[in-house]
Amino acid sequence: MALLMANNLETVIHTENLTRRFGDFVAVDSLNLEVPAGQVLGYLGPNGSGKTTTIRMLLGLLHPSAGRATVLGYDVATQSEQVRAHTGYMSQKFALYGELTARENLIFYGGVYGVTAAARIDEMLDSLGLHDVRNQRVASLSTGWRQRLALATAIIHRPGLLFLDEPTSGVDPVARRAFWELIYELSAQGITIMVSTHYMDEAEYCTQVGIMRDGRLLALDEPARLKAALPGQVWEIYADPLLDALEIVEQIPLVTRAGLASDHLRAIVAEGGNADLLHTALAAQGVRILAITPGAPSMEDVFMALSG
Amino acid sequence: MTTPLIDAFDLHKSFGATRAVAGVSLRVAAGEIYGLVGPDGAGKTTVMRLLCGALRLDDGFAEIGGCDVRRQVERAREQIGYLAQRFALYEDLTVLENLRFFAETRGLPTQEWASRSQEILDFVGLAPFGDRRAGQLSGGMKQKLGLASALIHRPRVLLLDEPTTGVDPVTRQDFWRLIMPLLRSGDIAVLVSTPYMDEAMRCTRIGFMRGGHLISEGTPAELRHTLHGRIVELAGAPANLLVEQAQRDPAVETVERFGNRYHLRVVAGQTAAVVERLHTQIVAAGGQVELLRPIEPQLEDVFIALAESTAPDSSADVATRLYVTR
Helix, strand or coil, rough: HHHHHCCCCCCEEEEEEEEEEEEEEEEEEEEEEEECCCEEEEEEECCCCCCHHHHHHCCCCCCCCCEEEEEEECCCCHHHHHHHHHEEEEEEECCCCCCEHHHHHHHHHHHHCCCCCHHHHHHHHHHHCCHCCCCCHHHHCCHHHHHHHHHHHHCCCCEEEEEEECCCCCCHHHHHHHHHHHHHHHHCCCEEEECCCCHHHCCCCCCCCEECCCCCCCCEEEEHHHHHHCCCCEEEEEEEEEHHHHHHHHCCCEEEEEEEEEEEEEEEEEECCCHHHHHHHHHCCCCCCEEEEEECCHHHHHCCCCCC | CCEEEEEEEEEEEEEEEEEEEEEEEEEEECCCCCEEEECCCCCCCHHHHHHHCCCCCEEEEECCCCCECCCCCCHHHHHEEEECCCCCCCCCCCCHHHHHHHHCCCCCHHHHHHHHHHHHHHHHHHHHHCCCCCCHCCCCHHHHHHHHHHCCCCCCCEECCCCCCCHHHHHHHHHHHHHHHHHHHCCCEEECCCCCCHCCCCCEEEEEEECEEEEECCCCCHHHHCCCCCEEEEEECCHHHHHHHHHHHCEEEEEEECCEEEEEECCCCCHHHHHHHHHHHHCCCEEEEEEEEEEEECCHHHHHHHHHHCCCCCCCHHHHHHHCCC
């Protein structure tokens, strides 16, 4: 983006022991985050782990209790207006005017950011594939269209950094794919993106993934490296009855984690164990084993291992 | 099939000019868990709301446990546990007070509610929190309370409308570990809608809805088999080149990203030809192929194909266009 080049920023988000307390509750606990320009940072964690609180602090909407943060070089505590002028934000609950058309919503949000050029409005409609629905009232649009329009309103002012807080929550798989193509498109244009999600397949699409739990950042790395760092071997277990099998596998001391995965089970066996361990335990309890095959670690495995 | 607990025939419901549900028939027997999937706005929620009598049918016929949802709506409702997308809990009431409220409105006899509440709180793991206000519960605990409220009157039919949307993987896993034992007894029927294909894979049968119609139905294996021999997996570098070359191949219908790989949907009977041709093309264009092979279709491949098949204006077209213009 022009802005990034002008400021020649290499670090877009920088936090030092960023902390937020609500009474006795520490929502974000000494967060140290360094996000270089051009990243698509996936921000994962259970509900209540501090993801949204982090984003609100980085947007300058919520004052840190301790520590500091800069966003695009601006201090979030003292320069929050500059922060918001140069960042975009879209949350899971899009704020759109149902009675206005798609185009009118864009004009409205453009006005909020001082963007009034009709050419920019039309460019947004075109580049996000909204041209055909531009004159429809938002209330009559499907979730997928509204989501895309919400994204358009978040980037109308050409932000250098875009925060997406669970943007695909409750959206069908095809619409989610289309939305991610838009994210890549924005990333290719030079916008740095921080996106929180509960979909682990989306985490795989990020250049960096941070995992939060109880306000703390437990890990931050490329998805491939996070997966490679997962200790133990993953096994996929096809058995019947599945729940009985799960309860048995969970009891095996060398199994560090076991859970449902689509129509079968996944279990992580710590070093020193192997598939025989699983076979023996299941057979001893009379569970029918259909197949036990080695699996590759997934982001869901990483997430569960860290936050389960 | 034994007598279905959910028996719906030719359901119709319009909202003004919008035909939300246009001739849906489905049957779910005791011990079955039926997954309803499809794009947003396909009519999944409307089907659920018609079945529980929250919406009136324009036309068609639905029975829950043998009770007509139009003529015997109260008796039909007594047999239903319904967990809506945004379920209502009274945040100022405690967990137990919430349960008591739902027990009373669903017709559980007064002398039974205390013991039943304890039983259901044990089941969902909220027993230590009976006196906590619902507003003070975490997201995962609220969801468990929602499920407990839906189950308090021992329904034989459970309707779950996207119960795990917006929920983290750990909570999602916990939720399914509560649902699956209910099926073990073999006398409950579950209808669940979900945007997660891994959850749909756990269902005994899946129905795919689009534009108010049920356009495909079967076991997960049957649905996956509909694309048998038509999915090719591709991995390599650079990504843009792979996508470009794959899209250029005349026998490749779609290119979709699956993690760090791509799934190509290929014209039937062309798999071997595509694999051979594309390998040569990618290498000739200066790319590297790590993986190029036919694979068994995943449920998400099927979802994508079905979502496109009747939706020329689907969002997938935009994604494709963005790829091309990159």
